[in-house]
Amino acid sequence: MKCSICKKNISFYHQRHSGLNFCKECFVKYIKKKVRKTLGKNIIKQNMTIGMGLSGGKDSLVMAYILNEFYKPIPNSNIIALIVDEGIEGFRKDGVNMAIKFCEEYDIAYKIATFKEYIGYDLDELVKIAKDKNLTMNPCSFCGVIRRKILNKMALNEKCNYLAIGHNLDDMAQAIMMNYIEGDVKKLAILGHDANNPMFVKRIKPLKYIPENEVLLFADLLEIKYHKAPCPYSSMSYRAEISDIIDKLEENHPGTKYSIVSGFEKLLEYLPVEKEMNVCKYCNEPSASEICKVCMFLEKLGILNV
Template sequence: MMCNACKKRESTYYQRHSGLNLCDECFISYVKKKVRRTLGKSIIKNNIKIGMGLSGGKDSLVMAYLLKEYYNPIPNSEIIGLIVDEGIEGFRKKGIEMAIDFCEEYNIPYYITTFEEYVGCTLDYIVERSEERNITTNPCSFCGVIRRKILNKMALNNKCNYLAIGHNLDDIAQGVMMNYIEGDIKKLAILGKNIDNPMFVKRLKPLKYIPEDEVKLFANLIGIKYHKEPCPYSSLSYRSEISEVLDKLEDKHPGTKYSIISGFERLLTYLPVEKKMDICKYCGSPSASDTCKACEFLKRLNII
């Protein structure tokens, strides 16, 4: 089968939801163009500083590769890597090493911090403490809120205009469905809109229209070395259950995940975001109440 784009080379990839057959070169070009359109002209311009949350996995490193390519020729623009060591024994070290190697290979400045530095303990300790106290909140919930808080603080400290997160299409579709099933309208609204607050760095999600399998293929074709091992806590999460359901639906009905995001974006018009933000009385971070979610978790565990 010939590539539908160039009509010169043999197709190596079939995109089920669109029916497109693409060769390696045209697939790479397709992803680059799609991510550039996602960012838009208002973002790719002079005098922009972007902090990138880097885990060492395929998503964050593909995102960093593309942002480096887009911003490298633009005057007075800068991208930096923000790396957080959550403290997961036997797992996290390798990902951090790969994130550092990537930054050094592509000449990207980077900054590293730890859960221990910001909240006084590792994620492993938080999980152990929650088990001792019979708290059923899964580790991914603890990790997610604390990691987001730390990345926001790092981006603020480095005077970044934007904080780029490597969430792909699968991640966004899962988040939409999780919050919808839980009836959490506030989280749904926050998921799709940036909060207008000087203490909250605006988010960029360059890969939000790129499915996970395409991110992986792009990384392999470009030759990006990334951490392939899954987090040992990920299988315990509610997200992993939602992921399995959506994968089955996508397999039977190609385009399901795109449809979820498309419908969600149309719905966003009707979802109000709370404009008034409070300040957490424990850490000083922007919060919807007087205690941010991260500090709320830590209080339950008697860590603060």
């Protein structure tokens, strides 16, 4: 079957929700064009410093590959990789090393930070403390909020205009559905709006309209070497359950993931948004409430140093 775009080359990928068939060349161009449209001219321009959260996985490295291509020719603009080592024995070092190798191959500046240096404990230690105290705390929950806090600090230190996160369409749909199901309107509003605080670097999600399978396909086509092993804690997450449900819906009804994200974005204008963020009473950093989530977790574990 011929490619639906160029009408010349043989197609290798059928996009179920659109019915389009892509040859390899047109598929790569399509992904880049979609990311460029997502970011827009107000972000892809001169005098920009973009921090990129790099894990070493396919999503973050595909994002970095495309952003590097966009910003390299632009005067007075640059990108910097921000790598966080959470401290997961037998897993995390491989991802960090893949991220470093990628940055060195493409001549991208990078900085590395660890959970240990920021909060005094690595993730494995936090999980052990929670287990010893018989606390039912999902590792992914406190890992995510700590990592986001560290990335924000790193982006501030590097004077970044934006912090790019490699969330794909699947990630977005999962996050939205998790908050819908939990009835957490406040988190839904936060998910869709930037915080208004000089200590918070605005986030961009270049891959938010790209399904995970297409990110993977792009990475493999361009032979981007990425960390493939899943996090040992990921199977314990609520997100994994939601992911299975959404994948099943997508299989039966192509385009479901796009519909979830599109519907949420239309709903955003009706969600209440706090104009100003609070400051955590313990760490004095931006927070949606009196105590930030990181300090809340550390307090619950009995290891908060104030």
